[in-house]
Amino acid sequence: MANTTTSQQVTQEKNGATNGLIDAFQILNKFKQKITSGNILIFLDYDGTLSPIVDNPTQAKLPLQTKKTLDLFAQKFSTIIISGRAHNKIYNFVQNDQILYCGSHGLQVNGVTKGLNIAQFQVGTEYLPLLQMCAKEIQEQIIDKIKDSEIEWNGVCFTIHYRRVGDKKNQEVLLKRVYDIVERFNIKNVNNTINNINVNTSNNGKDANLKALNGLTARKGKMVVEIVPAIEWNKGKCLSWVLDQYVKGKNDKQGKLEKKEVSCSPTVLYIGDDITDEDAFKIVNTLDEDSGFGIVVYDNNIEALNRTTSAKYFLPSTTKVESFLYQLLKVSTIA
Numbered sequence: 001m002a003n004t005t006t007s008q009q010v011t012q013e014k015n016g017a018t019n020g021l022i023d024a025f026q027i028l029n030k031f032k033q034k035i036t037s038g039n040i041l042i043f044l045d046y047d048g049t050l051s052p053i054v055d056n057p058t059q060a061k062l063p064l065q066t067k068k069t070l071d072l073f074a075q076k077f078s079t080i081i082i083s084g085r086a087h088n089k090i091y092n093f094v095q096n097d098q099i100l101y102c103g104s105h106g107l108q109v110n111g112v113t114k115g116l117n118i119a120q121f122q123v124g125t126e127y128l129p130l131l132q133m134c135a136k137e138i139q140e141q142i143i144d145k146i147k148d149s150e151i152e153w154n155g156v157c158f159t160i161h162y163r164r165v166g167d168k169k170n171q172e173v174l175l176k177r178v179y180d181i182v183e184r185f186n187i188k189n190v191n192n193t194i195n196n197i198n199v200n201t202s203n204n205g206k207d208a209n210l211k212a213l214n215g216l217t218a219r220k221g222k223m224v225v226e227i228v229p230a231i232e233w234n235k236g237k238c239l240s241w242v243l244d245q246y247v248k249g250k251n252d253k254q255g256k257l258e259k260k261e262v263s264c265s266p267t268v269l270y271i272g273d274d275i276t277d278e279d280a281f282k283i284v285n286t287l288d289e290d291s292g293f294g295i296v297v298y299d300n301n302i303e304a305l306n307r308t309t310s311a312k313y314f315l316p317s318t319t320k321v322e323s324f325l326y327q328l329l330k331v332s333t334i335a
């Protein structure tokens, strides 16, 4: 559980290879002061952050050491896991009842952690019939035809995995076909698409409702494409909403105790590796300088971070995420 920055990372930093990002271990001292005052919320992505990326998405198990650290961690801090996976899948991987789980990129929120108790908050369920229509086309026109491609349902969205599609050309064909199909379900084309589909199927009277929706959109991830409702909701919006619930809860509690309105300014830490985590990093950056810390995780190779990130800090691997959480725990013990 070593916490120190490796000489390789130091060299990378000196050479500017970390793209100006700061080693997250450097913020531990800042947290030492914050821990005594409480009010810290930690948001964690799952795949590529807590669990290493694996070829088979059903096998993305939480490493034993990370599970142990996370279990201790959640006893002490408000801990929120926010993932593109369905809520129940994340819960099954983590198996901890002291964590708030935000599945489907924050469209499904449920759970209890320190200072937060949220029962079944859901966004976008009205999009499920549309998602099913789109998934059916993708299944028939792509997944059934391109070996080792697969669809994974994640609550109010679905993911097309192509990591195991060996041939690069096949990967490109898959991506083009996915984007072509999803375009037919975007806000401009969705009504025509529904009309055409209904030439051959009964509509069960649901068309009017579906046509009032914003359609679907595709988001590219690491060897995946995620198809989600085209609504103003993402990991960043979810983070803001959870933060509001936390502050409201704190103020209600304090207000009752002290019979007056008090404010609460929590410190927020967000750790994630995905493009979809960028929405959350942006929200974290709107908080006061010493109240929001966005930490991007990359896969032991800065080149893997082939995008501009809004995070200001970095951790180089899922192993280092575990070390960082462990060190944070240790700092809190001696604070």
Ligand SMILES: [Mg+2]
Pocket: 045, 046, 047, 048, 049, 272, 273, 274
């Ligand atoms: Mg991830």
